[in-house]
Amino acid sequence: MHPVLLNLGKFSIYTYGFFVAMGFLAAIWFATWEAKRCGVDHEKIMDLAFYILIAAIVGSRLAYVATVPGEFAANPLDMFKIWKGGLVFYGGFIGAILTAIIYLRARHLPIWKTGDIIAPALALGHFLGRIGCFFAGCCYGKTCELPWSITFHDPASLAPINIPLHPTQLYSSAGNLMIFLVLLFVRRHRKFEGQIFWLYVLLYGVTRSVIEIFRGDYRGGEIMGVLSVSQTIGCSLALVAVVMLVVLAGKTGTKKISR
Numbered sequence: 001m002h003p004v005l006l007n008l009g010k011f012s013i014y015t016y017g018f019f020v021a022m023g024f025l026a027a028i029w030f031a032t033w034e035a036k037r038c039g040v041d042h043e044k045i046m047d048l049a050f051y052i053l054i055a056a057i058v059g060s061r062l063a064y065v066a067t068v069p070g071e072f073a074a075n076p077l078d079m080f081k082i083w084k085g086g087l088v089f090y091g092g093f094i095g096a097i098l099t100a101i102i103y104l105r106a107r108h109l110p111i112w113k114t115g116d117i118i119a120p121a122l123a124l125g126h127f128l129g130r131i132g133c134f135f136a137g138c139c140y141g142k143t144c145e146l147p148w149s150i151t152f153h154d155p156a157s158l159a160p161i162n163i164p165l166h167p168t169q170l171y172s173s174a175g176n177l178m179i180f181l182v183l184l185f186v187r188r189h190r191k192f193e194g195q196i197f198w199l200y201v202l203l204y205g206v207t208r209s210v211i212e213i214f215r216g217d218y219r220g221g222e223i224m225g226v227l228s229v230s231q232t233i234g235c236s237l238a239l240v241a242v243v244m245l246v247v248l249a250g251k252t253g254t255k256k257i258s259r
Contacts, residue, residue: 002135018132020128023128030124048107054099055098056092056093056095060091060092064088067229100114113193123176123180128173133173138217140160140165141216142165143164143165149165150167166216168211175208186199195245198248205238208230
């Protein structure tokens with residue numbers, strides 16, 4: 001649509017980078033607010049959010065570069081230009097989880113309770129970030145003749161131009177907003193710590209796997225010629241989430257938790 005939000009001479013503000021930044025800020029704001037509500041040290045959560053931010057950016061960019069290494073063969077330094085688009089969520093998610101585990105253990109914070117605080121913030125931030133994908137044209141969909149198809153015309157767009165496509169970026173954005181709202185509702189009726197986090201993993205794994213069906217950009221090879229890498233990860237995480245929800249529910253029983 002509009003890859004560049006604002007041109008100021010030689011300085012440009014890219015729409016993708018703007019919405020990703022807004023997503024991170026919104027996620028940090030919500031996580032801090034939720035920490036206060038749950039009686040967790042909000043300053044530690046803010047520090048955690050900072051480390052997660054760095055890990056997510058590095059992990060998601062490395063995953064993207066690994067997916068399309070040829071894109072940077074001529075200009076290797078372009079791999080650092082993340083504001084132009086090109087982040088793989090699962091790479092960032094894995095990096096963020098590993099970083100969070102290390103931080104939580106070092107600061108002696110409850111893992112599942114903190115996960116419940118962070119999960120809705122992730123969905124909120126991802127909702128805004130995917131809007132940035134839409135404007136940049138990355139993560140585009142397959143050709144589509146439906147009434148809501150989107151056609152990109154800007155030559156600077158990462159999507160093919162002048163071809164009607166599935167607006168998969170908006171599908172993903174709407175999916176994350178739906179997940180955020182569901183988590184907000186469920187957290188008021190939470191039965192055990194970890195429920196919100198693993199419900200997030202379950203819902204995201206399912207919605208991402210469905211949206212992948214309509215994606216048209218290259219995302220690596222298929223696993224056994226059937227599932228994309230993201231679908232394989234998404235389905236696997238969804239299964240793990242179901243198991244963890246059952247296990248944690250069984251361990252907790254009627255034990256009271258702080259809300």
